[in-house]
Amino acid sequence: MDKLNLQWEVTELKGIKQYLHFMNPLASTKLSPMEVEVLSAYLYVNNLYKDFPKEVRDTMLFSKDTRKKMVKFLDTSGDAFNNTISSLYRKGYLSKEGKLKSFVPLNDKNEIEINLKIKLKPDATENFMND
Numbered sequence: 758m759d760k761l762n763l764q765w766e767v768t769e770l771k772g773i774k775q776y777l778h779f780m781n782p783l784a785s786t787k788l789s790p791m792e793v794e795v796l797s798a799y800l801y802v803n804n805l806y807k808d809f810p811k812e813v814r815d816t817m818l819f820s821k822d823t824r825k826k827m828v829k830f831l832d833t834s835g836d837a838f839n840n841t842i843s844s845l846y847r848k849g850y851l852s853k854e855g856k857l858k859s860f861v862p863l864n865d866k867n868e869i870e871i872n873l874k875i876k877l878k879p880d881a882t883e884n885f886m887n888d
Contacts, residue, residue, distance in 0.1 A: 769804065773797045786848040791833070795841045796850055798827050 767775065774797040781788050788796065799818060806814045817823060828838045845851045 770797060770801045773800045773804075786850075788848070788850070789841075789844070791837070791841050792845055792848075792850070794831055795827070795838065796845060798831060799851075802827075 774793060777788060777793045777797055781793070802823065803814060803818055806817055809817070824835075824838065828835050831838065842851065
């Protein structure tokens with residue numbers, strides 16, 4: 758069986774964004790473009806602080822200072838940023854305790870690796886070739 762192997766090198770932040778965009782159509786709760794931007798920024802900063810204990814990282818991630826830096830980095834308003842954060846909470850991408858949920862498979866080599874397998878089965882309801 759043939760396999761399609763794709764590999765490319767990008768910056769960490771761009772790679773996280775690409776992963777979120779790739780997985781978004783498969784997710785049960787879709788992300789808006791702004792939610793992808795905010796969530797990827799949080800995931801990026803979380804990875805920068807990966808050597809800190811999770812409790813410390815969560816405190817640093819959701820501090821007032823970090824929020825201000827993210828608003829500036831994303832070139833958005835504080836209100837738009839806060840609305841996006843609220844939406845990410847409602848959709849379950851951030852926990853109610855102000856913690857970032859882990860769902861990006863970032864390995865020890867700082868790579869995101871995805872193995873996607875789609876099993877195709879015959880369609881029993883339509884066979885347009887036999888009409």
